[in-house]
Amino acid sequence: MRFHQVKELVRWAADYHQRLAEYYAKHAGGNVKERVRMALEYLANHERTLQANLEDYFTDGSDHHAVLDTWFDDPVDFPHLPVLDRLPECMDCDSVQDVLATALATHKTLQDLYRHRADRASIEEERDFFTALAAGHDGEVRRLARDIQRLEDY
Numbered sequence: 001m002r003f004h005q006v007k008e009l010v011r012w013a014a015d016y017h018q019r020l021a022e023y024y025a026k027h028a029g030g031n032v033k034e035r036v037r038m039a040l041e042y043l044a045n046h047e048r049t050l051q052a053n054l055e056d057y058f059t060d061g062s063d064h065h066a067v068l069d070t071w072f073d074d075p076v077d078f079p080h081l082p083v084l085d086r087l088p089e090c091m092d093c094d095s096v097q098d099v100l101a102t103a104l105a106t107h108k109t110l111q112d113l114y115r116h117r118a119d120r121a122s123i124e125e126e127r128d129f130f131t132a133l134a135a136g137h138d139g140e141v142r143r144l145a146r147d148i149q150r151l152e153d154y
Contacts, residue, residue, distance in 0.1 A: 007068035014054035021047035067125045111137040
């Protein structure tokens with residue numbers, strides 16, 4: 001489908017964070033090294049937080065209802081979605097660095113998706129909304145890298 005509302009993409013992203021949280025939690029309960037388990041548990045919690053943050057846009061008190069209801073035409077139909085769906089499947093849980101690499105790739109691809117929508121926005125509010133989401137992921141990437149790297153330092 002070519003035509004979408006912004007809220008459809010935000011809902012998809014929130015659901016994606018939920019799926020990642022479940023994936024990380026499932027692997028944390030598997031046969032992995034202690035530090036890998038800690039990294040996976042941290043990532044599961046992190047993804048739940050990101051999911052909740054996106055779901056907050058749908059609450060009655062949100063100032064984003066107008067932009068969420070905005071329609072857009074994208075003939076390429078979210079080019080990043082298939083890539084995002086494949087990322088966790090190829091995750092290697094042998095080391096903390098492997099887990100971090102997958103998490104960073106996931107966030108980078110989500111950032112690219114948000115930037116893609118910002119570049120193709122039809123109104124300023126939509127552009128600002130997706131630019132803010134992309135910028136938020138910049139901070140998340142730095143925090144993830146810093147916090148998970150601490151596991152390697154101990």
